[in-house]
Amino acid sequence: MITFNNVKKAYKSGDKEVHALNGIDLTIEEGEIYGVIGFSGAGKSSLIRCVNLLERPTSGKVFVGGEDLTELSPKNLREAKRKIGMVFQHFNLLNSKTVYENVAMPLLISHVKKDRIKKRVEELLEFVGLVDKKDNYPDQLSGGQKQRVGIARALATKPSVLLCDEATSALDPQTTGAILQLLKKINEEYNITILMITHEMSVIRDICDKVAVIERGEIIEHGSVFDLFSNPKTSTARNFVSSVMNDRIPDSIRKLVSQKDEYQGIYRINFVGASAGQPFLSQVAKKFKVDVNVLFGNITELQGVPFGSLVVKLKGEPSEIKRALFFIQQEKVVIKEVNTHAS
Known part of the structure; x- marks a missing residue:
């Protein structure tokens, strides 16, 4: 479903070049919940933003559903992006719009007819449990409710891929658990492939099928969540596992x-x-x-x-x-x- 083929990403910083990604090779299969974990500055956000070309790779190829997004024309890229939803850490909602209007926004941009927009938005608000909040504004919502709006908005165009960029890191533990259960439900009921970026190993443990550990722009370890927990091969992976297993001798x-x-x-x-x-x-x-x-x-x-x-x-x-x-x-x-x- 998603394939990174020797993807590199460099940024200009004055006269210097900062290398955020250094030759990423990774495949996420259809229907998987795949987690990418790493410390701050490891390259996680650059990686996920290359999937929908919010950040265009300096070199390499990104395939989604068999299409090389880096080779698409602007028109075809816009079409391809409709199949890729994204959930952000800080929700990215429009405070001047109601819950209903925020969820409807991607459909309005795509010039969908009003009756179809109404049906889709009401269906999604029912799915995420916010029917009674449709006329509220973001400032009237809790953090968990805001993220549910963000998730509903990301699902509006019926994507086949959902990108979650630190989607739970701004939430308390109880709300995090509820959001993860919602994402699991989305994966199972809609068969949507989910790519999650996080620095929280508990998120990987609770929801993901597979995981990759990224460090200094490179994938240093990847495999099933079970294999990583039971036999981490790198010190970075061991540190992340220890953060939730608490297996260090006091x-x-x-x-x-x-x-x-x-x-x-x-x-x-x-x-x-x-x-x-x-x-x-x-x-x-x-x-x-x-x-x-x-x-x-x-x-x-x-x-x-x-x-x-x-x-x-x-x-x-x-x-x-x-x-x-x-x-x-x-x-x-x-x-x-x-x-x-x-x-």
Whole structure:
């Protein structure tokens, strides 16, 4: 559905050239919710704005629905853009227009007949839950309601692609959850491909099918959300995962276990799916002469599958710990020794 082919983007800054994108190769399949995450200045917004050519790539090609947008004539590009909706971080609503008029704006620009505009706008306001607000102005709405108006407006022309540029970062956590559920509903009921730009890993966890990590204008890691959470390969990805999994050993715990003990080890255990419900740690304590102390941990859900992480201390004779570790590995969980002095 969306393909970036060696896309580069550079900006002029005085006599210097700033490279925002450095050869992006990425494919988002039809019907996916694809997240792109990165720190400020990584190139996220430049990337998403290249999809609808709000920013034209310095070089490379951008394909949407099989069409190379960079090669289209102005007229054909306008037609192609009608199939690409966009939701902005700060809503971008017209304060002088009512909710109804804001949603209707793309249809008015496209010279759609009034009766069809009325039908489409009412349908969308029903969909986003704002029928009773149609005559209100943006200043009379909450942040979440404003974003619902922005989403309805982005859907007005029946796009096949929806771009979300930090669509939830200006919202509180509860409202963020509601907006994400609405986006999920849009994806499922309208079969719209969604590309989300965010710096919040919780957004990626809660809604996305796949994710790419961008850093200094390059994609440094990409794949399924499940794979990224369970086995991040780069330090940047690990930092983002840690922000929602909270899997770093707290300093207070690190101090407690930092005293050298000849017969103890600290291990991180990652478990997924059915293994999350198995009592393998209690079985270890029963089967082997090993004391098991759970230091801390948590569990979350990724695409409907339980995923968790525990940090445990195993104490006993080296031979018994070795046998216990082998047993745990047979339970199809990932276990690694932790360096308690690492940050």
